[in-house]
Amino acid sequence: MTDGRQAEAPQAPQAPEAPARGKYAPVLLDEREILRRGLDTFAELGYAATTMRELARRLDVSHNFINDRYGSKGNFWRAVVDFALLDARPALDRLLAECRDDDERLRSVIVQLYRLAANASGMNRLIQDESTRDSSRLDYLHQRFIKPFWDSIEPTIDSLMATGRIPRVPTHILYFAVTGPALALAQDPIADRLNPAAAPTTEQDRNSMADALSGLVLHGLLPPSHGETSNA
Structure with a gap:
């Protein structure tokens, strides 16, 4: 017998969120690939719309990576330009x-x-x-x-x-x-x-x-x- 209430359907288990990269997590890309992806991001979104969070996502690095390695988003942009114009x-x-x-x-x-x-x-x-x-x-x-x-x-x-x-x-x-x-x-x-x-x-x-x-x-x-x- 039932008490008149419809049984709730079982919920599918939710996949755990991917852990954020730690500040000292190893960087998996070499310098050329970092700069190449940076160039693609600035070219696609423009400087103002390119956030540190978006750069970190596309480079698969921690949120602090750009500041730690290049000092600022502006310095990273200049490094990208120098790389792109190298040849x-x-x-x-x-x-x-x-x-x-x-x-x-x-x-x-x-x-x-x-x-x-x-x-x-x-x-x-x-x-x-x-x-x-x-x-x-x-x-x-x-x-x-x-x-x-x-x-x-x-x-x-x-x-x-x-x-x-x-x-x-x-x-x-x-x-x-x-x-x-x-x-x-x-x-x-x-x-x-x-x-x-x-x-x-x-x-x-x-x-x-x-x-x-x-x-x-x-x-x-x-x-x-x-x-x-x-x-x-």
Whole structure:
């Protein structure tokens, strides 16, 4: 017999919550992987929305790890930027030294810049995001990469302007003309929607996309001389 009350269904046992990592728990990632994941997080969320808690979750480290190792979130961001730009400047500097004339130098640098942008989408998104904000982080990017890069090609640009090969326009206009399309190479979600069949999946795909875009830009910025065909 029953007392008229419906028997309660047995509750499934709940899995215990994963214990929080202790302050002195070993860090399982090497330095490069820590910085790579940090770059992905800053690029995806932006600096302001990247919390210490979220970084700790994605790095699988204790909440105090960033402060203990790097001193602050800002210092960690700067370490991430230095890591991401480690190989970019030397590659561009080699091109500047190897190229024979101004036309070839500017073409080669733009092609290489676009390839770097296409294959380093995290850093590309980070620069794109920070370039819209007046901050000490933009100062850091400007001092560490943007200004040295622009200073290195400015003599080439001045020479090409003097000979009438490229239009004589203010520096920031030319900067936008050169780098704007490169920054757009980080916009994979809209590219997938515009042309799903051409979504790049390999480094070769990304290089092909970068080369097509740099060729289009160079056709307008630095068209072939009379009797010359472009191989950009």
